[in-house]
Amino acid sequence: MLTRQFSFLLLSAGFLPLSISSGCTHTARPVHTDLVYKTREAGFSQAVKAKGFLFTSGTVGWKADRSMDNASFETQLNQAFSNIEHLAREGRSSLDQAILLRFYVVQLDAHKRRLISEKMLELFPGDYKPATTLLGVSALAHEKLLLEIELIAGINTPRPR
Secondary structure (H helix, E strand, O other): OOOHHHHHHHHHOOOOOOOOOOOOOOOOEEEOOOOOOOOHHHOOOOEEEEOOEEEEOOEOOOOOOOOOOOOOHHHHHHHHHHHHHHHHHHOOOOHHHEEEEEEEEEOOOHHHHHHHHHHHHHHOOOOOOOEEEEEEEOOOOOOOOOEEEEEEEEOOOOOOO
16 A cells, blocks of 8 residues: 555655555556557556656567568667657657657667757757657667667647747
8 A cells, every 4th residue: 555655755756656545546547559569468558648647668669560671770760759659649649748758779879879869859849858868778678679769748738838
């Protein structure tokens, strides 16, 4: 059972409690679309809506059938953002409502940083840019995957001007 004291500790540690009720019930709802590769068989949701926010799982550059046109970083980056846009639409959000993007990149280097920066400037051309974290990692869940992106976005909230 979640107590108010424990919920406060979660909040003060930077975690967003889903409920401060007498039980562990919450209002989180899974988001799934057939336009993005399936994740339920692996035991997790493509995304979750909770308390006015959309949280995507780490999203990679696979097509809906888990294939890739080629294994290039740029192709995977573009497909991962396409998948995130599908999930955002399904969750009644959009990249315009992005609050945080977190990138996990295998063998991060200057070329990959430049491609990510170019894509971010393309997607967010105005003054507003979401908070972003870029992490270099040694590997992801499958050997051909070169990046994974997580999104936290508002649901039906306009972008700050």
